[in-house]
Amino acid sequence: MTVAAEHGGASRPEAGGDSHPEKLLTPVLSAFWDQPASWTLETYRRHEGYEGLRKALAMPPDDVIAYIKDSGLRGRGGAGFPTGMKWQFIPQGDGKPHYLVVNADESEPGTCKDIPLLFANPHSLIEGIVIACHAIRSQHAFIYLRGEVVPVLRRLHEAVREAYAAGFLGKNILGSGLDLDVIVHAGAGAYICGEETALLDSLEGRRGQPRLRPPFPAVAGLYACPTVVNNVESIASVPAIMNRGKDWFRSMGSEKSPGFTLYSLSGHVANPGQYEAPLGITLRQLLDMSGGMRRGHRLKFWTPGGSSTPMFTDEHLDVPLDYEGVGAAGSMLGTKALQCFDETTCVVRAVTRWTEFYAHESCGKCTPCREGTYWLVQLLRDIEAGKGQPADLDKIDDIADNINGKSFCALGDGAASPIFSSLKYFREEYEQHITGKGCPFDPARSTLWADNDAHLGVKA
Known part of the structure; x- marks a missing residue:
């Protein structure tokens, strides 16, 4: 499920709630997920699709890198490293081929943003890939997708086919002189391949295991050539920045964590789903607009970025969900997978x-x-x-x-x-x-369940 709201008024959220919390949503990537055939090129072009690419191709590659760097876009895969700076690390004039690899091996428990994005709006990623490849002077891009999600794999293949047929991929894209081929690769379901160097080893046909660094992928990545590895959401955010402007992007979020992002709200909540909002929104505000915890229950603990990030409790409801705010509170924003657990959870x-x-x-x-x-x-x-x-x-x-x-x-x-x-x-x-020699939440041992189970004849 996705939650959409009208455009405009993308103000920086203040902690402590809002009389109309739904106005804090900023649907960009998810703006038309609920429309019929949202994944097609026709639908994407009706919503200004590939307009950002036209603007990017009219700029020198180094200017595109500088533009993304100035926008403040940070990696949406977990670490939050500045995207433009990562592109800038690619050496130029080295005589080697350059590669872009998109990490779509979404495997973190609780994380579910990249797969819905690819399923509903794959062309945002493809447009972002072309822009990124123009910037880093690459003619080959790879999308490493988690192999179990076959419907997404099929939809992504079809989107790539549409892009080739329309001239957005292939030879001399839009008359710019840029040649680009995109390969969709299905992984075999290993969580470790979400780590960028293990992903590169897997892409080369070897067992997916992390590499010793240095050298870093920007110097010796795929096939020992300079490589940029970016998350799906990071690349898919680029077209909107190029089309609407870096100042528009910076008008959302916080100073050091600008822009919009997808928050995946799941667990014991009334309305789980994808909530696209500015960075810096709080869990309290997201719960206010999603109906809160399930009826009759309260929040006990939650994760700000998937199971690999330190958990928070109800005392952290007003922590700004940006990289600095979550870090200062003792955790990591990660993939923004907000798993919420109520008091019945052990x-x-x-x-x-x-x-x-x-x-x-x-x-x-x-x-x-x-x-x-x-x-x-x-x-x-x-x-x-x-x-x-x-x-x-x-x-x-x-x-x-x-x-x-x-x-x-x-x-x-x-x-x-x-x-x-x-x-x-x-x-x-x-x-x-x-x-207590066992779990206090076990109905056979705990009086916590006595009232609820009495009518069923269950003894506490």
């Missing part, structure tokens, strides 16, 4: 499931992640089942510390984040599992 159970995912998806290349995630799972399962010991809490904290910052890639850090943050905010709940 924190230990949630963290155990997340850790099982990270252990399963570890590529095994480095010891801290390979061994650490395995032992975290064993200890967490024991704690959840009531077989844990008091010393286990310090043990899982110590193991997480031995993983954090000591792995080849960010998967290890992501596995450690839920451990640290859950112990910080919910250590008592872990202790209850140990002293």
Whole structure:
């Protein structure tokens, strides 16, 4: 589901709510998702599609890079690195081919923005790819898509075909002299391939494992040539910036985190979905416009950017959801996957499931992640089942510390984040599992469920 609102009035949101919170929405990428055949070239061109490309092709490549840099666009894949600066790192005059690789391997638990975007509006990505390739002087681009999403794969292939037929891809695009070929590659479903260097190894036909850096992809990436790796939403945001202007883009969001972005609201909320809003909006404002938590329940904890970001609690409802605000509060904005959990959720159970995912998806290349995630799972399962010991809490904290910052890639850090943050905010709940010999949220053990289950004849 997507939530759209009228254009205009894209003011910077103030914490603490708004009398008309829906006016804070800024539908750009999602502006026509709900229209019939939104994914077609015809629909896209009715909404000023490929107009940004025409303006970009009339500019020298270096001017396009400077324009995107001045707009303040930051990577929407999690790290928030300035997009224009990443393009600027590509060496010029080196005599090597340059490549653009779009990371569409969306695998983070709770993250669901790039796949809906590609499904409903794939041409925004294709237009952004052509602009980016013009800027970095590339003639080859690759879209690395998560292979399980076959309907999206088919739709993306059709969009690429339409773009070739209309002259937006191929030889001498719009008479500019730019030649560009785009290849859509379906991955095999490995979470680790969302890491940019593992993605490049997979794209080259090898096992997807992170590379040692330096050299960085901008110097020696795909096929040992200069390569830019960008997230889907980052590239798809470029056409609107080129078409409507960098000042328009900067009128939204915060000073250091300008622009619009997709927030994926999920979990125990009344109306989950994609909410496209300026950076800096708060979860309180998003919940106000989405109907809040499910009826009769309250927020217990939530993630600002997927399961690999440190969790927040209800005391963080007014934290500005931009890179600086979330960072100052002790977490990361990440992919803006706002997973909300109410008071019926067992924190230990949630963290155990997340850790099982990270252990399963570890590529095994480095010891801290390979061994650490395995032992975290064993200890967490024991704690959840009531077989844990008091010393286990310090043990899982110590193991997480031995993983954090000591792995080849960010998967290890992501596995450690839920451990640290859950112990910080919910250590008592872990202790209850140990002293109470089981989960206090289990209907067979807890009086928490007595009132709700009495009419069913269930004994607490």
